[in-house]
Amino acid sequence: MGSIIVSELGKAYRQYPTRWSRLAEWLLPGARPRHQLHWVLKDVSFQVSPGEALGIIGVNGAGKSTLLKMITGTTQPTAGSIRLEGKVAALLELGMGFHPEFTGRQNAIMAGQLLGMSVEELHHLMPAIEGFAEIGEYMDQPVRTYSSGMQMRLAFSVATCRRPDILIVDEALSVGDAYFQHKSFDRIREFRKAGTTLLIVSHDRQAIQTICDRALLLDRGRVALAGAPEEVMDFFSAMIAEREQSTIRQERLPNNRVRTISGTGEASIADVTLLNDQGKPIDVLETGTPVTLRITVDIHADIERLVLGFMIKDRMGQAIYGINTHRINRPLENLRAGEQVVYSYRFNADLGKGNYSVALSLSRLDSHLDKNYEWRDFALIFHVINTRKPDFVGCASLDAQLEIERPQLVQGAAADALSR
Amino acid sequence: MSMAILSSLWHYRGFVLGSVQREFQSRYRNSLLGALWTIINPLAMIIVYTVIFSRLMQARLPGVDNDLGYGIYLCAGLLTWGLFAEILGRGQAVFLEHANLLKKLSFPRICLPLVVVLNALLNFAIIFGLFLGFLVVTGNFPGWVVLGMLPVLLVQVVFAVGLGIILGVLNVFFRDVGQMTGIVLQFWFWFTPIIYPPTILPEGAAELLRWNPMVPLVQAYQGIFVNAAWPQWQSLWPMAVISVLLCLVALSLFRKRSGEMVDEL
Numbered sequence: 042m043g044s045i046i047v048s049e050l051g052k053a054y055r056q057y058p059t060r061w062s063r064l065a066e067w068l069l070p071g072a073r074p075r076h077q078l079h080w081v082l083k084d085v086s087f088q089v090s091p092g093e094a095l096g097i098i099g100v101n102g103a104g105k106s107t108l109l110k111m112i113t114g115t116t117q118p119t120a121g122s123i124r125l126e127g128k129v130a131a132l133l134e135l136g137m138g139f140h141p142e143f144t145g146r147q148n149a150i151m152a153g154q155l156l157g158m159s160v161e162e163l164h165h166l167m168p169a170i171e172g173f174a175e176i177g178e179y180m181d182q183p184v185r186t187y188s189s190g191m192q193m194r195l196a197f198s199v200a201t202c203r204r205p206d207i208l209i210v211d212e213a214l215s216v217g218d219a220y221f222q223h224k225s226f227d228r229i230r231e232f233r234k235a236g237t238t239l240l241i242v243s244h245d246r247q248a249i250q251t252i253c254d255r256a257l258l259l260d261r262g263r264v265a266l267a268g269a270p271e272e273v274m275d276f277f278s279a280m281i282a283e284r285e286q287s288t289i290r291q292e293r294l295p296n297n298r299v300r301t302i303s304g305t306g307e308a309s310i311a312d313v314t315l316l317n318d319q320g321k322p323i324d325v326l327e328t329g330t331p332v333t334l335r336i337t338v339d340i341h342a343d344i345e346r347l348v349l350g351f352m353i354k355d356r357m358g359q360a361i362y363g364i365n366t367h368r369i370n371r372p373l374e375n376l377r378a379g380e381q382v383v384y385s386y387r388f389n390a391d392l393g394k395g396n397y398s399v400a401l402s403l404s405r406l407d408s409h410l411d412k413n414y415e416w417r418d419f420a421l422i423f424h425v426i427n428t429r430k431p432d433f434v435g436c437a438s439l440d441a442q443l444e445i446e447r448p449q450l451v452q453g454a455a456a457d458a459l460s461r
Numbered sequence: 462m463s464m465a466i467l468s469s470l471w472h473y474r475g476f477v478l479g480s481v482q483r484e485f486q487s488r489y490r491n492s493l494l495g496a497l498w499t500i501i502n503p504l505a506m507i508i509v510y511t512v513i514f515s516r517l518m519q520a521r522l523p524g525v526d527n528d529l530g531y532g533i534y535l536c537a538g539l540l541t542w543g544l545f546a547e548i549l550g551r552g553q554a555v556f557l558e559h560a561n562l563l564k565k566l567s568f569p570r571i572c573l574p575l576v577v578v579l580n581a582l583l584n585f586a587i588i589f590g591l592f593l594g595f596l597v598v599t600g601n602f603p604g605w606v607v608l609g610m611l612p613v614l615l616v617q618v619v620f621a622v623g624l625g626i627i628l629g630v631l632n633v634f635f636r637d638v639g640q641m642t643g644i645v646l647q648f649w650f651w652f653t654p655i656i657y658p659p660t661i662l663p664e665g666a667a668e669l670l671r672w673n674p675m676v677p678l679v680q681a682y683q684g685i686f687v688n689a690a691w692p693q694w695q696s697l698w699p700m701a702v703i704s705v706l707l708c709l710v711a712l713s714l715f716r717k718r719s720g721e722m723v724d725e726l
Contacts, residue, residue: 063634116723134565
């Protein structure tokens, strides 16, 4: 149940030189085709097995929405085929077909019917829909009085009131307040646990990396890369930074991770080392100990401004901490070709036990999207162990201090003492 | 294939009926009198046609010596023409109107024209019900012969649906169709003996009327209500055949182009 097989899928729009040529093509018997095909998606093949979650990423216009529309069936493919097994629910455009003059309840029923549910079923599910949307008495108010967030809540509740075998989610989801976003993601996770196959389009790195088993990068209508979410996301970040001229290369590290290096190359990372307080290079460190991250940068061309940033990521690729020299007002200016710069960041490794990686960026401004000299994921990997502190969980060593008071017990003890 | 269309329609019957109901309700949603307007509007129309035309303007039908004769003649033609025009007019725009829905949601698209037809039939049922009530009250009810209008109505609806879907699909690709439909409907209306009796037409024009497929239908209604005469079935046959053919053409056009349609919206 819940599998998707997409093979050699392609979508082309017909382009006619003039409006009349379509008419000519339709009416003149045996006429040659007068249109040109404009391919927006070509040779896309992938499979999603039951219970798996696949993330689809890509810049605007890469063909993500077209792909989803073909999978949900609103648009027909020009080439190739899609095989779906199981009941599909799509969260593409939430609140489609809501009528502003009708109440939330009436609209919920309409929206459900549009999804092919019966009125009895919807009446049966209505308490659950209401409960999840949490819009209170607005449920019986016309939808025109709703805020956009409330409409979202209601639409999401209706669209997910039944667990589908396949759930297709577009980034449209990222609207609504933080609370509801969490709640909706929790529901998606629940579905996933219960065996729903998930296909999700998002720009949100965190969403892709925490939910998905695999990711697929679309670029100009083709699959540019498919693989582990983190690897694909790294490639994607590099790709958007590098639209102009530079190269992207990925190296497979001994531990089977993939390192993505990209950039225009005016400056590059020559060396990166983690040092302990005696100045010795280490890759295993005790939690809470002071360390220095030393980064040597080679300048290959004259640069007017250079910002170095580093980011520590956990095993899952989630950012733990990141800072750059722009944010602490220490960018370097007017560097000359041939120069070498050595940066040392000192900090206490207040991290939980586990594996961490360091990503580095050399850029002109705060964001590497503007001008990216070099971006390097997995520039360094280190392990944190915890033998001295209490065995806490999580990645932030907050050193919580404990105080305990037991007032009733004190009274009890006093009474005991008195009676004695 | 047509079985598939039928079964998907059946599965989405809730949506179809819900849409009809919602469209009906939405018209009078924020009014004080609410559903009463569904009756007041057509009632006013019937009164205008019958009382004003027949009584005040003394308009008479040649050969009918009933005060209300002309009014009934008018209503029989106008109300049924109204049904035809509504299905056609809304049908040609239905896909454009719901462009957003079609682009974003996956559901059987044939539901949309069906909603249009059911809505038009609902409106027609109300107004025609009132008309029949009026006939009973004024003692002009033609009797059992009224049942004769059902097959005529069926032919007319099938004709309108076929034509409406064809125009609706074409309109997505060539927006001129929508503009043209309004104009053609105007000419068509005046070229059909609804306001006037066919006898006033000059010789050549009367000859041309034979090519107007709506004429036998409208005349059948007028015959039923003015003269209490059963329709002349043989005059309806060609129209019935045309209607079924149109529907088949409409379905095949719809099937062939519905995928491409979404790309054009």
